[in-house]
Amino acid sequence: MPLSRKTPLRRTAFKRRRGPIKASPKTLEKRIREKMLDDLCREVTFLRDRHTCVRCGRGLLDLNKFGKPTVLHWAHVITRRIRRTRWRLENVMTLCEGCHFGFWHRAKIRMQDWPDQKAMEWFEMKFTDRYAMLRLMQNDRSPLPDATLVRMYLEHERRRLAA
Numbered sequence: 658m659p660l661s662r663k664t665p666l667r668r669t670a671f672k673r674r675r676g677p678i679k680a681s682p683k684t685l686e687k688r689i690r691e692k693m694l695d696d697l698c699r700e701v702t703f704l705r706d707r708h709t710c711v712r713c714g715r716g717l718l719d720l721n722k723f724g725k726p727t728v729l730h731w732a733h734v735i736t737r738r739i740r741r742t743r744w745r746l747e748n749v750m751t752l753c754e755g756c757h758f759g760f761w762h763r764a765k766i767r768m769q770d771w772p773d774q775k776a777m778e779w780f781e782m783k784f785t786d787r788y789a790m791l792r793l794m795q796n797d798r799s800p801l802p803d804a805t806l807v808r809m810y811l812e813h814e815r816r817r818l819a820a
Contacts, residue, residue, distance in 0.1 A: 690804050697811045698744045699731040704818040706751035711783070712760065715753045722755070730757040734780060734791055742794055744807050746814065747787040 680688075708729060709716040715727045732752040735742045742748040752761060761776050781788040 694744050694804060694807055694811070695731075697808065697815065698746070698749060701746065701811050701814045701818065702731055702749045703729065703751055704815065705746065709751065710753035710756050711750045712752060712756040712779070721753070728754040730754060732757050732761055734787075735795065740801050741797060741799075742791070744802070744811065745794070747790045747794075750784075 707716075710727070710729065715721070717727060717729065719727050721727050730752050732750050733743070734748050734750070737743050
């Protein structure tokens with residue numbers, strides 16, 4: 658005898674959306690501001706690290722193991738979701754594609770939020786001052802940084818590094 662249900666299945670989780678997701682003008686403005694700060698911070702990070710991977714030393718003109726040009730990534734030590742450290746230059750670095758996914762995000766495969774312990778030990782050895790600063794910032798409960806001040810700081814750093 659086949660099994661039957663007395664009540665029909667509810668498919669509320671699978672309802673189709675009608676039209677695009679609408680966001681308020683304030684939300685759209687916030688996204689645009691964050692994208693602009695991300696682009697500026699990425700540019701400053703690449704200038705600071707001279708467009709080379711801080712782990713293996715590959716640059717834009719080098720070839721990867723497949724004979725293709727190196728792709729550089731803007732990598733964060735503490736996840737980008739935490740706004741307090743998202744645009745801090747102590748928290749970002751330039752990694753090539755292989756180092757970013759193969760070394761730094763190895764822990765993501767095991768569903769952990771933070772980089773692998775070996776990767777963090779490497780970061781602590783290579784960047785002792787930055788690691789100490791990030792440890793202090795990790796427990797900081799000060800208000801979120803003002804976007805205008807962050808933009809001014811990053812533009813100043815860009816001018817300083819470009820000179």
